[in-house]
Amino acid sequence: MSEPNPVAASSTFEPILALPVPQGPPPRDRYWLHGLLLLATTFTTLVVGAQMEFNFQANLPPFAAGNSAIPFFPIGWVLSHPARLRLGIPFSLSLLVILLSHEMGHYLYCRYYGVRATLPFFIPAPTLIGTLGAVIRIKAPIRSRVALFDIGIAGPIAGFVVAVITLAIALTLSKPLSPTVPPSDLQLGFPAIFRLMHGLLRGFEPGSIAGLPLARIYLHPMAVAAWVGMYATALNLLPSGQLDGGHIVYAVAPRIHRLISWVTVAELAYLGRFNYGWWFWGGLIAVMNILTFRLEQAPEMPFLPPSRWILAVLAAIMLALTFTVVPFGPN
Numbered sequence: 001m002s003e004p005n006p007v008a009a010s011s012t013f014e015p016i017l018a019l020p021v022p023q024g025p026p027p028r029d030r031y032w033l034h035g036l037l038l039l040a041t042t043f044t045t046l047v048v049g050a051q052m053e054f055n056f057q058a059n060l061p062p063f064a065a066g067n068s069a070i071p072f073f074p075i076g077w078v079l080s081h082p083a084r085l086r087l088g089i090p091f092s093l094s095l096l097v098i099l100l101s102h103e104m105g106h107y108l109y110c111r112y113y114g115v116r117a118t119l120p121f122f123i124p125a126p127t128l129i130g131t132l133g134a135v136i137r138i139k140a141p142i143r144s145r146v147a148l149f150d151i152g153i154a155g156p157i158a159g160f161v162v163a164v165i166t167l168a169i170a171l172t173l174s175k176p177l178s179p180t181v182p183p184s185d186l187q188l189g190f191p192a193i194f195r196l197m198h199g200l201l202r203g204f205e206p207g208s209i210a211g212l213p214l215a216r217i218y219l220h221p222m223a224v225a226a227w228v229g230m231y232a233t234a235l236n237l238l239p240s241g242q243l244d245g246g247h248i249v250y251a252v253a254p255r256i257h258r259l260i261s262w263v264t265v266a267e268l269a270y271l272g273r274f275n276y277g278w279w280f281w282g283g284l285i286a287v288m289n290i291l292t293f294r295l296e297q298a299p300e301m302p303f304l305p306p307s308r309w310i311l312a313v314l315a316a317i318m319l320a321l322t323f324t325v326v327p328f329g330p331n
Helices: 031-058 075-080 082-112 145-173 192-204 221-236 244-252 254-271 277-292 307-322
Strands: 121-124 131-136
Touching: 031 075, 031 082, 031 121, 031 131, 031 221, 075 082, 082 131, 082 145, 082 221, 145 192, 145 221, 145 244, 145 307, 192 221, 192 307, 221 307, 244 254, 244 307, 254 277
Parallel strands: none
Antiparallel strands: 121 131
C-alpha cells in the first residue's frame, strides 16, 4: 500500500494543509521561535484582556471599538500606562491555557503514535482576542485510521474540558449587569454549553447571578476566554476536509468523507444568511477541500474499532454544545 501524505498542520482556528512527506533527517525544533511567538501572543492577549478587565471593573461596555486606529485592540491605551497590562492576566492566561491544551492534545497523541510533529506555534495578532490561535505542524504520515481518529479528536476534547472548567470559574466571578452600562459595540452569541453551565450554577448556587438570565449578566473576561475556546472547538469539529471533524469523519467512514465535507460547506453557505462570518469560513474550507481531497489522510485498512464510535458520538455532542448560528455581531 502506498504511503499516505501527512497532515501538515493542526490548528486551533486554521484548516490543516497537506504537504509532501519530508525527506532526510528530522529537522530540529526551533524552540526560540516557539518561545518568541508565545511571548508575542502573551503581550497581544494581555492588551485586549486589560481593556476587558478595566471595563468589567468600571461597569463600562465589555467591547468598545473606541478611537484607536485598530478597533478593539487598545495598544495606545496600554502603552500610555504599561502597568495596565496586569489587568489582562486573567483573560490572557485563561485563553493561552485553553489554546495550549487543544494543541498539546494533538501533539501528545502524535508522540504516542510515533508521528513527527512540532510543538505549538502561537499566532499573535491585533484582533478582538489578541491572537489567531495556535497551530502544530505534523511532518510525517499518519499510518492508520485509529491514529488519525485519536490525533484528530484529542485536541478538541482537551480544549473543551479546559474551556468548561474556565467557564465554571468565570461564572462565579461574573456579576449582574448594571442598567447604567451602555450598549456594547459587539454582542456575543452564547452556545448551548453556556446555558447548560449557567443552569448548573443555578442548581448548585441559587441566588446571586445564578437567578439572572445570561443577557443580564456581565461576564468576567475569563468567560470571554472560555467563549473563544468553545468557538474554536466548534470550528475545528466541523466535519469537513482536514479540520479535526473532517479527520474524525474520514477515520469513521472514509468513503463518504468527501460528500459530508461538501454538505458542510453548503450548510455554512446557508448559515451565512444569519452571520456573514460563515461565508468566510465556508469559502476557506471549500478552497482547502479542493486543494487537499486528492491526498489520502490515512490508509483505509485496518478498520476503525467500535470503541472509537462512542468517541465519535462525543465529538458530535461537543459540536452541538459549542456551535451557535450567530456567534457574534453588532449590538
